[in-house]
Amino acid sequence: MSSSVVKTGKADAPSRSAGTPPTGSRGLQGHPWLTLLTVAVGVMMVALDGTVVAIANPAIQADLGASPADIQWVTSGYLLALAVFLITAGKIGDRFGHKSTFLVGAAGFAATSAAIGFAGSIQTVILFRVLQGLFGALLQPAALGLLRGAFPAEKLNMAIGIWGGVIGASTAAGPIVGGLLVEHVNWESVFFINIPVGLIALALGLWILRDVKTENAAKSFDIPGIVLLSGAMFMLVWGIIKAPVWGWGDPATLVFLGGAVLAMAVFAFWQTKAKEPLIPLSLFRSVPLSAGTLLMVLMAFAFFGGVFFVTFYLQNVHGMAPVDAGVHLLPMTGMMIVGAPVAGAAIGKLGPRIPIVAGMLFTTAAMLGMSTLSTDSGTGVMSLWFVLMGLGLSPVMVGATEVIVGNAPLELSGVAGGLQQAAMQVGGSLGTAVLGAVMASKVTDVLPENWAKAGLPPVRGAQAEGLNQAAQLGIAPPAPAGTPQQAVDAMANAVHTSFVSGMSLAFVVAAVVALAAAGLGLLTKRGANDAGPAVHI
CATH class of the missing domain: 1.20.1250.20 (MFS general substrate transporter like domains)
Structure with a gap:
């Protein structure tokens, strides 16, 4: 979206046609279909990572001498960070612009992937997997925000359809790519593959993406809301992950799930009082x-x-x-x-x-x-x-x-x-x-x-x-x-x-x-x- 402010009130329409490529010195910046290509490349890393790592887990466990609980954290830590941070990440994109958020997410995801590949212990792998989940959370809402700003209503469905197809292709390729890399190279290569993909997404993002901002976006962050929602999401997802191990009637499971319900109720109440709610x-x-x-x-x-x-x-x-x-x-x-x-x-x-x-x-x-x-x-x-x-x-x-x-x-x-x-x-x-x-x-x-x-x-x-x-x-x-x-x-x-x-x-x-x-x-x-x-x- 151009540098001019876009109004989005009831009677207001955006100041440009979202599906029309920009003209003049900006060249291809903001072109809808190139925007789709760029965000698809970035989100492809996240989708591929979801299935490719599962194939690598046995090799990681054997190479680093990890316990079953440690290996569970390689997956659970990533999923927790992703789930807990997604809505806050979306708010960050609304506040600072989806282009900037997408670029930070792509660069961070590639960098943490490299760090995991060079890690020498299972604890380091887990740490950077959590950070990888945080950067992955920045990517996905920003991608949808950029698509929403680039395409008019009549073409948005097609764009989301192609975007979904890329995610499907990446998910499908994960077990095959992961199996080939683990079998013929090593488990580290499963993470190193994200580096060139991330660099391509970063380069395309700098060249192609046009930021999406509106004058109605919040000017500050609802810190209590972020803490309450993040806490609720953490307790919910962690309780769900551990329930099969602990038992659904176990006090620990009930504490986490009950705490999630309570935190969500307090969050909902706070949103009615906050000046600029999350x-x-x-x-x-x-x-x-x-x-x-x-x-x-x-x-x-x-x-x-x-x-x-x-x-x-x-x-x-x-x-x-x-x-x-x-x-x-x-x-x-x-x-x-x-x-x-x-x-x-x-x-x-x-x-x-x-x-x-x-x-x-x-x-x-x-x-x-x-x-x-x-x-x-x-x-x-x-x-x-x-x-x-x-x-x-x-x-x-x-x-x-x-x-x-x-x-x-x-x-x-x-x-x-x-x-x-x-x-x-x-x-x-x-x-x-x-x-x-x-x-x-x-x-x-x-x-x-x-x-x-x-x-x-x-x-x-x-x-x-x-x-x-x-x-x-x-x-x-x-x-x-x-x-x-x-x-x-x-x-x-x-x-x-x-x-x-x-x-x-x-x-x-x-x-x-x-x-x-x-x-x-x-x-x-x-x-x-x-x-x-x-x-x-």
């Missing part, structure tokens, strides 16, 4: 925006919670290498790559409601289909449900993002982008934890019966607990030397059958959540975007 509660007077936010939570719950088990199913039940498992997921991620731009075009013509509802119904059908997978299901059957899943998720991710960002005033586009990403993080964490608990309970119930049916001697005590935990990941126990092959096969079959039973139940629950999200999609509608904010503060 999240004006009047934002949620928009029913479509509120519905879109909850829809994003439910979609992420069903998708990330359900797909979490698929990687274990492919690698531990079917015995695939990480690279092979990534290839088998390509039908799903490939359809997301293709489907996101198509969904953007469809939403531009039809509005978000019909594509979102249809997408969640497709997702529901895919979840029910995946609940029927068995220990010997073939690639064709799996690919069918993966394709349907990709087709279903594309219009939901694009549509819900447009509903949230498009129904917010321009001066709060960064906060809206942070809200969208935070909803996805919370939903994904909650889905993984809740569906993980559902699966663990089912495996615990059926494993003794399946073990006995296989004619195997009963296992008790610590050995039984170890067997149960391994079965929850689909891992067959190692057999003592000299064990007949028939007994080895019987143990593996009992474990794999129990795992698939738990996975099937988890997918049924995910299908119910997806169906509820389809109903919620009926409340969504297109945002006002350039014509003026849908919510007036």
